[in-house]
Amino acid sequence: xxxxxxxxxxxxxxxxxxxMGIYKEYNELLNESSYKLKTILKCDRDFNLIQxxxxxxxxxxKLKIYMKEESIGLICxxxxxxxxxxxxxxxxxxxxxxxxxxxxxKSEKILSVVGTRRNTKYGENALKKIIKDLLxxxxxxxSGLAMGIDIIxxxxxxxxxxxxxxxxxxxxxxxxxxxxxxxRLEIEKKGLVISEFPLGTKPKPYNFPIRNRIISGISxxxxxxxxxxxxxxxxxxxxxxxxxxxxxxxxxxxxxxxSKGCNNLIRDSKAKLILTGEDILLEYGWEQKNKLENEKKxxxxxxxxxxxxxxxxxxxxxxxxxxxxxxxxxxxxxMELELEGFIQSLPGGCYIRKN
Numbered sequence: 001x002x003x004x005x006x007x008x009x010x011x012x013x014x015x016x017x018x019x020m021g022i023y024k025e026y027n028e029l030l031n032e033s034s035y036k037l038k039t040i041l042k043c044d045r046d047f048n049l050i051q052x053x054x055x056x057x058x059x060x061x062k063l064k065i066y067m068k069e070e071s072i073g074l075i076c077x078x079x080x081x082x083x084x085x086x087x088x089x090x091x092x093x094x095x096x097x098x099x100x101x102x103x104x105x106k107s108e109k110i111l112s113v114v115g116t117r118r119n120t121k122y123g124e125n126a127l128k129k130i131i132k133d134l135l136x137x138x139x140x141x142x143s144g145l146a147m148g149i150d151i152i153x154x155x156x157x158x159x160x161x162x163x164x165x166x167x168x169x170x171x172x173x174x175x176x177x178x179x180x181x182x183x184r185l186e187i188e189k190k191g192l193v194i195s196e197f198p199l200g201t202k203p204k205p206y207n208f209p210i211r212n213r214i215i216s217g218i219s220x221x222x223x224x225x226x227x228x229x230x231x232x233x234x235x236x237x238x239x240x241x242x243x244x245x246x247x248x249x250x251x252x253x254x255x256x257x258x259s260k261g262c263n264n265l266i267r268d269s270k271a272k273l274i275l276t277g278e279d280i281l282l283e284y285g286w287e288q289k290n291k292l293e294n295e296k297k298x299x300x301x302x303x304x305x306x307x308x309x310x311x312x313x314x315x316x317x318x319x320x321x322x323x324x325x326x327x328x329x330x331x332x333x334x335m336e337l338e339l340e341g342f343i344q345s346l347p348g349g350c351y352i353r354k355n
C-alpha cells in the first residue's frame with residue numbers, strides 16, 4: 001500500500017505510473033538521492049510532492065486506519081497479487097481497492113458476463129441455463145453489480161456457492177446501486193469486490209466505461225447476454241477486442257431492441273455465437289466437474305458397457321439385443337446405474353443416459 005502515499009500527496013497517476021516503471025518497490029524510491037530523483041523527474045513540483053509523501057503522513061495514516069476498520073485491502077500494479085492479464089492491458093489501473101478473497105484474481109478460469117440493465121425474460125432464462133454449465137466447471141464469474149444481467153449473473157453464482165467478482169464504478173466504500181446491497185455484502189464474504197476509484201468516489205456516468213476495461217482485463221473471455229445497439233456492454237466489447245479477448249454472444253429475437261447488439265456482433269464476426277455454456281467450455285478445453293467425477297466413478301465391466309449403449313432412449317429389449325445378459329442381471333445393473341445417477345428410467349420401461 002506504500003505507493004498510495006504518492007496518490008494521497010497529489011501526484012498525478014501518469015507520474016506514479018512512470019515511477020513504478022523505474023522502481024519496483026516504494027522503498028527504492030524513498031531511498032533515492034535527491035539529485036538523481038530531480039534528474040529523473042525534471043519537475044520541481046513532482047519532486048516536492050514526493051518529498052511531502054515521505055514526511056506528511058497524517059492523511060495517509062488516517063486512510064490506513066479507516067481501511068483496516070472496514071476490511072478494505074489495496075494492491076498496486078507492482079504487487080505480486082496483481083492479476084497478470086490485467087497488468088498486460090494498454091492502461092492497467094495503478095491501484096485496486098478490494099474486499100474479499102483477492103486470490104480470485106489469480107484464477108485460471110475467469111469469464112465476464114455483461115448485458116443490458118433492462119433485460120427481458122428470455123435473456124434471464126438464457127443466462128441461467130448457460131451459467132449453470134459454466135459454474136459446473138469451477139469458472140469465476142465477473143460482472144459489474146449493476147441491475148439486469150449483471151446482478152442475475154452474480155445471484156446465480158452465489159446460489160451454488162460459486163466464485164464471483166464484482167467490479168465497481170464508484171469507490172469501494174459506496175453502495176451502488178443500493179438495491180443490490182444484499183448481494184454486494186454476500187460477494188464481499190464469499191467472493192471479491194474491487195474498484196480502482198479512490199474512496200468516496202460517487203458513481204458518475206463516466207466512471208462506468210472506465211471500469212469496463214477492468215471487467216474485460218481480468219477475464220479470459222466475455223459473454224454478452226443481451227445488449228441494445230448502444231450501451232456499456234458494447235463498450236466492454238470494444239475494450240475486449242482491443243485487448244485480444246474472446247467475445248461470446250447469445251443470439252436473440254430479431255425484433256427485440258435488447259438483442260440487436262448481440263445479433264450485430266455475431267453478424268459482423270466480432271463475437272462467437274453460443275447456445276450453451278458447453279460451447280464456451282469446449283472453446284477453452286475446460287471440463288465440467290460433474291462429468292469428470294462421473295468418468296472417474298463409472299465402474300468398468302458390464303455396467304460401463306450398458307452405460308455406453310444408452311446413447312439414446314432404449315427399452316429393455318433393445319438394450320438386451322446389444323449385450324449378452326439375462327433379464328434379471330440387466331435389470332439389476334440398470335437399477336445400480338440409476339441409483340448411482342448415471343441413467344434414468346422413463347415411462348414405458350425405457351432408459352436413457354443422464355447428461
